[in-house]
Amino acid sequence: MASQKDLRVRSVFKPGLFAGKVAVVTGGGTGIGLAITKELLSLGCKVVIASRKKDRLQAAADQLAACIPPGSTAQVKAIPCNIRKEDEVKNLMSSVVSEFGRLDFLVNNGGGQFQSPVSALSLKGWNAVVDTNLNGTFLCLREAYNAWMSENGGAVVNIVLLISKGRPGIAHSAAARAGIDNLSKSLAVEWAENGIRVNCVAPGSIYNVTAAENYKAIGDVFAHAIPLTPAKRNGTTEEVSAAVTFLLSPAAAFITGETIKVDGGWDLFQVSWPIPEHDKMPAYDWEKIIEEEDKLKSKL
Ligand code: ADE
DSSP states (O other), rough: OOSSSOOOOOOOOOOOTTTTTTTETTTTHHHHHHHHHHHHTTOEEEHHHHESOOHHHHHHHHHHHSSSSSTTTTTTEEEOOOOOOOHHHHHHEEEEEEEEOOEEEEEOOOOOOOOOGGOOHHHHOOOOOOIIIHHHHHHHHHHIIIIIIHHHHHHEEEEOOOOTBTTTTSSHHHHHHHHHHHHHHHHHHGGGGGEEEEEEEEEOOOOOHHHHHHHGGGGOOHHHHGSSSSSOBBBBBHHHHHHHHHSGGGGGGOSSSSSSEEEETTTHHHOOEEEOOOOOOOOOOOOOOOHHHHHHHHHH
């Protein structure tokens, strides 16, 4: 990216749409978060990217900064933050307001999970995933509210998961994201009077290099996703970013407490867990129960 002269973004949204606006994007230096950061920057937004991995985060910010065209209102800054740590999240939001004078948008994209059936999950593993995804999002929401949005309004998009059918294999993360989905609905109502909209985007299988790296040990999850997706392909990070940008934009001024799926139809169609042949689920059948009772009686 460093050798590029521009951000390599061709957003369908109009240039300058977010001039003068300030956003925080957690996990904004990689994968889906990076696409969101690039699109917001391309629309003139000032973007603070935040994540735990300081060096990787600063390198991403440096590369992005080098790609901002001259004369743009856009700016990018890296602020390291472990979203699990209350003091670090407080520092993130208050630093943004003191440096940039405002905080219009929050994109809660930082988080993650590892594959494991629930039976093999340790409490430590469960807690780590819930802490990062659910508690981290809660802290970011509350501190963005405290630092700026309570008085000045704003728009929030939480990146979640498709959860309508559960998510066997990543149940800990799905439980946390279901919590975020529900929290967003509560906040859409609690914070309407503050002029804050809170929405979610639930991506399906979205190909990106970071995710491919993270998942390579468990096989080609992106090839596996294609037959499960009515669109018969993986999604792009741009397709998620477009939904996020829309929800942050004035075009979504009357949308709050909503979750947009960006999944090529996966959620309506998915078969997500192989189930071996078994006979472990006996039917509730009165005739059979009576037969069993009669058998027992005849033995007495
Ligand atoms: N991305 C994954 N885990 C994170 C964390 N604890 N803080 C910030 N970004 C993260």
